[in-house]
Amino acid sequence: MKNTFALMALSFVVLTVLGSDAALAADGAEGAAAASSGLKGLGGGIGAGLAAVGAGLGIGLIGSNAVQAIARQPEMTGPIGTNMIITAALVEGVALFAVVVGLLGIIG
Numbered sequence: 001m002k003n004t005f006a007l008m009a010l011s012f013v014v015l016t017v018l019g020s021d022a023a024l025a026a027d028g029a030e031g032a033a034a035a036s037s038g039l040k041g042l043g044g045g046i047g048a049g050l051a052a053v054g055a056g057l058g059i060g061l062i063g064s065n066a067v068q069a070i071a072r073q074p075e076m077t078g079p080i081g082t083n084m085i086i087t088a089a090l091v092e093g094v095a096l097f098a099v100v101v102g103l104l105g106i107i108g
Contacts (some may be wrong), residue, residue, distance in 0.1 A: 041106050048102030055095030059088050 066084035070077050 007093030030047050044102040044106035046102075047105065048099045051102065054098075055091055058091040060087075062088050062091065073100075 063082055066080055069080050073080075
């Protein structure tokens with residue numbers, strides 16, 4: 001878990017440096033446009049990445065708790081499995097929507 005956050009922090013720093021270099025390379029209004037597009041890309045990328053991480057954590061918790069519940073009451077395997085799949089699909093749908101919005105922020 002520690003390595004994941006370290007990698008995210010490192011990528012944030014690298015993207016920030018690359019975005020500022022692009023803004024410094026251009027002049028005048030072009031520099032402002034380059035800085036704006038760099039920040040849009042950074043924001044969209046961070047948003048999409050956080051949505052993917054959140055979905056992974058959510059689905060992991062759903063699966064973990066479903067397995068624990070089935071271990072406690074094996075006769076309820078069917079209803080617990082059904083509820084687990086429905087809940088995981090809802091989490092995945094929200095995450096997919098967040099990733100699409102993040103990518104549209106980069107493009108638009």
